[in-house]
Amino acid sequence: MSTNNTQENIKDFIEHLRHRLAVDYPTSVILLKTDGAYLAIEFDAELLRDVLDLPLREPTDRIPVPHTVFPVHAFDQYVGVLIHDNISVAVCNLEAPPEGALSPQLTLF
Numbered sequence: 001m002s003t004n005n006t007q008e009n010i011k012d013f014i015e016h017l018r019h020r021l022a023v024d025y026p027t028s029v030i031l032l033k034t035d036g037a038y039l040a041i042e043f044d045a046e047l048l049r050d051v052l053d054l055p056l057r058e059p060t061d062r063i064p065v066p067h068t069v070f071p072v073h074a075f076d077q078y079v080g081v082l083i084h085d086n087i088s089v090a091v092c093n094l095e096a097p098p099e100g101a102l103s104p105q106l107t108l109f
Helices: 003-024 042-052 072-084
Strands: 028-034 037-041 067-071 088-093 105-108
Touching (some): 003 028, 003 088, 037 042, 037 072, 042 067, 072 088
Parallel strands (some): 028 088
């Protein structure tokens, strides 16, 4: 599979997941937990840039959409600021689900 096809598949997956979550949680910032970090994409990433002063990253081979990332250890601090600013947060855990789990875990704050 070529790099362009792989990038398109990843982009399609991210956009599909983001759209599905946005239908159920339209007013929430959606964070995707993966690889020991939290990821926000597109307009959620722009909001985190504006509220938390996090850098907005350009698309990469691995994440082919504009995004922002922050480490797990900063979660309490950043989510605390968002909640203080009346911004609700939905976290979708994309790490390997616990044995017996049927799908990724979703938590609302």
